[in-house]
Amino acid sequence: MNRPQMTRPLSELRGPVRALFSDVDGTMTTGDRIEASTYAALERLGEAGVPVVMVTGRPAGLGYAFMKMTPVLACVTENGGVTFVREGRKLTKIYGVPPASLPEWRRRMTDTALEVTNKIHGARLSSDSKYREVDLAIDWNEEVSLSKDDANTAVRMLTKAGFLASRSSVHINFGPPHFDKLSACMTVVRQVLGGDGNDLSPYCYVGDALNDAPMFNGFPTSVGVANIKQWWDELAFKPAYLTERPEGAGLRELIEHLMKHR
Numbered sequence: 001m002n003r004p005q006m007t008r009p010l011s012e013l014r015g016p017v018r019a020l021f022s023d024v025d026g027t028m029t030t031g032d033r034i035e036a037s038t039y040a041a042l043e044r045l046g047e048a049g050v051p052v053v054m055v056t057g058r059p060a061g062l063g064y065a066f067m068k069m070t071p072v073l074a075c076v077t078e079n080g081g082v083t084f085v086r087e088g089r090k091l092t093k094i095y096g097v098p099p100a101s102l103p104e105w106r107r108r109m110t111d112t113a114l115e116v117t118n119k120i121h122g123a124r125l126s127s128d129s130k131y132r133e134v135d136l137a138i139d140w141n142e143e144v145s146l147s148k149d150d151a152n153t154a155v156r157m158l159t160k161a162g163f164l165a166s167r168s169s170v171h172i173n174f175g176p177p178h179f180d181k182l183s184a185c186m187t188v189v190r191q192v193l194g195g196d197g198n199d200l201s202p203y204c205y206v207g208d209a210l211n212d213a214p215m216f217n218g219f220p221t222s223v224g225v226a227n228i229k230q231w232w233d234e235l236a237f238k239p240a241y242l243t244e245r246p247e248g249a250g251l252r253e254l255i256e257h258l259m260k261h262r
């Protein structure tokens with residue numbers, strides 16, 4: 001399903017889309033918070049009948065809070081390790097691996113994280129790793145500041161140890177190689193959007209970093225917010241469309257566009 005590597009301006013995106021799947025860090029957030037105007041735009045889109053699904057490498061604990069406190073329909077967390085979906089009043093949690101296998105995975109992951117933090121000066125587990133149920137994250141650019149070379153070394157070590165590792169703008173997430181964000185989005189489509197999980201063409205995905213590349217490949221209608229340009233040459237798959245503005249302002253630009261093309 002490789003897509004042509006041609007990126008067009010957002011103005012050329014023709015709707016409608018049935019739901020918006022959005023990355024959180026660097027896409028929904030500006031700096032490190034969701035601006036009031038962005039939150040209002042997400043609310044408007046949902047009220048207009050286009051549900052929003054959050055897709056993030058952040059912990060399940062955060063996803064649970066998002067589901068309890070925001071109007072999103074579903075939240076993919078831990079890069080697909082844990083997915084929450086809203087079914088009426090019920091909140092359903094779906095794991096990317098059998099829950100019984102989690103303690104053994106966690107033991108192996110903790111051992112490997114120790115090897116990585118011993119080898120790479122300054123690397124450490126992310127502060128939010130405590131709230132994770134399935135994956136873990138090495139902080140490279142949130143509370144510490146490692147070079148891209150060091151971050152890539154960490155990715156190589158984690159991959160060699162048998163984990164699926166991917167670098168976001170702040171973390172290197174790693175976990176069992178049995179799920180990813182794309183497969184979790186397909187589960188959301190089947191479970192709460194009434195669609196065929198193999199056909200993502202009615203939906204839109206928006207993101208800002210290297211770990212969004214598989215999503216840009218999987219969603220025919222994919223959008224990068226302008227800050228993605230800093231990773232452009234490293235992106236294995238480029239988004240189909242690009243906003244003019246970065247971060248939350250780019251997401252608002254996309255939402256305004258989708259509201260016009262309903």
Ligand SMILES: [Mg+2]
Nearest residue numbers: 023025026209
């Ligand atoms: Mg991001």
